[in-house]
Amino acid sequence: MSERLTRILQAPHLTEKSMAEKSKDNVYVFRVRPDANKIEIKAAVEKHFDVEVTDVRTSNVKPKKRRVGRHIGKTAAWKKAYVTVKPGSGEIEYFEGT
Numbered sequence: 001m002s003e004r005l006t007r008i009l010q011a012p013h014l015t016e017k018s019m020a021e022k023s024k025d026n027v028y029v030f031r032v033r034p035d036a037n038k039i040e041i042k043a044a045v046e047k048h049f050d051v052e053v054t055d056v057r058t059s060n061v062k063p064k065k066r067r068v069g070r071h072i073g074k075t076a077a078w079k080k081a082y083v084t085v086k087p088g089s090g091e092i093e094y095f096e097g098t
Contacts, residue, residue, distance in 0.1 A: 002047075004040070005040065005043055005044040005047055005048075006044075006048075007033065008032055008033050008036045008040055008041060008044040009030050009031075009032060009041075009044050009045065009048060010030070010031045010032060010033065011030070011031045012028070012029065012030055012031075012094045013029040013030060013031050013080055014029075014094065015029075021082070025084065026084060026085050026086075026087055027082050027083065027084050027085075028045075028082075028083045028085065028092050029080060029081070029082055029083075030045075030080070030081045030083060031078055031079070031080060031081075032058075032079050032080070032081045033079065034060070034077065034078065034079045036079065036081075038056040038057075038058060038081075041056050041058070041081045041083065042056050042083070045083050045085075045092075049090070049092045050090060051085045051086070051089045051090040051091070051092060052085065052086040052089035052090075053083055053084065053085060053086070054084050054085070054086045055083075055084035056081060056082070056083055056084070057081070057082040057084075058079060058080065058081050058082070059079070059080045059081075059082070060077065060078075060079055060080075061077060061078050061079065061080055062077055063075045063076060063077045
């Protein structure tokens with residue numbers, strides 16, 4: 001199970017909206033594996049960042065159509081997780097310098 005937990009979190013999802021939620025509600029947004037569930041996401045964040053998670057919300061992002069010349073294709077579908085961290089349990093630092 002622990003080997004799977006290391007592969008669940010793929011990347012932080014850094015946008016203006018996610019940074020505003022981080023500063024306002026202590027919510028962090030991650031790109032996660034499409035087959036991950038909320039319990040696994042919570043365990044992975046708590047293990048990796050050493051914080052206490054109070055809530056996890058997930059969203060499946062649908063693929064968008066893209067065109068290259070005459071060929072129409074789609075981007076890959078992916079899953080987004082909104083992770084709420086308990087106030088006072090610590091912060092998740094995405095980058096050392098920011």
